[in-house]
Amino acid sequence: MSNNHIFIEKLRSSGLRPTKQRIKICKLLFDRKDTFHFTINDLSDSLRKITLDKISLATIYNTINAFKEKGYLKEISINSNKTYFDTNVSNHHHFFDENKKELIDLNDNDVGKIKIKKSLPGKKIKSIELLVKIANSN
């Protein structure tokens, strides 16, 4: 279970000191097979379940913002008051379940090829994000 050395290495190689708090956040985010979608509040709740030491919101925000800058996390576009993050940083799309307020990955096989036929002079495409909102069908 102690993959700690991997995370310590990951942090150190990014110029971030491997503190107790950051290692716990790393384990929660990256020590898993599936993609993890979360808000800061989700993350704070989850951390409280796996450790008795309290990690302050300020530290969580700082760490998540650092991870985002290093490219370890991706911010997802949703019109919500909260910011959603994704541990899957590859190009992919999402379902957003409006009842559960929850994101679900769509991989390349789930979506037909998207063709953008318009271009603007002096501008280039940085990313293409598809958000498919779903809700209970009854």
Added chain:
Amino acid sequence: MSNNHIFIEKLRSSGLRPTKQRIKICKLLFDRKDTFHFTINDLSDSLRKITLDKISLATIYNTINAFKEKGYLKEISINSNKTYFDTNVSNHHHFFDENKKELIDLNDNDVGKIKIKKSLPGKKIKSIELLVKIANSN
């Protein structure tokens, strides 16, 4: 220039009283050929340019939320601290210019057909929103 009666009718038929403030907001939003994309702050600034009477932020928020509920405006998904609105309420997609922080409509001809091959039991698709982020190419 006085299309006021059209807006008065529009408001009244939606159960909204045609006040001075709402008529001015209507004229700014709907008395134009092109789509208008804005944040509440953009709108407040624009209003200050066309009238000396101050319209308070509370009134602007109330009015815009009412218009959204009536289906006269659409909220656009962007990961931003601000909420973006669009006077084009039809199904369509957007460019988001990261330099200008500005939305640009993509109409159906600009985007190839989008096929969603995945479905979830008990859930149905409510909307499909494509956001293409662009930036200066230099």
Added chain:
DNA sequence: TTACCTGCAAAGAGTTTGCAGGTAG
């Protein structure tokens, strides 16, 4: 007159920041 609307100020929610004490290297 009655129900609704406006504007102000205060309250909320999410996020960021300043700073004193603590920890990694």
Added chain:
DNA sequence: CTACCTGCAAACTCTTTGCAGGTAA
């Protein structure tokens, strides 16, 4: 020892709400 990090509280931004005075019907 020094630079960086944490936690607290305060500050900030965007948005909503309570309420007193104003306006439409």
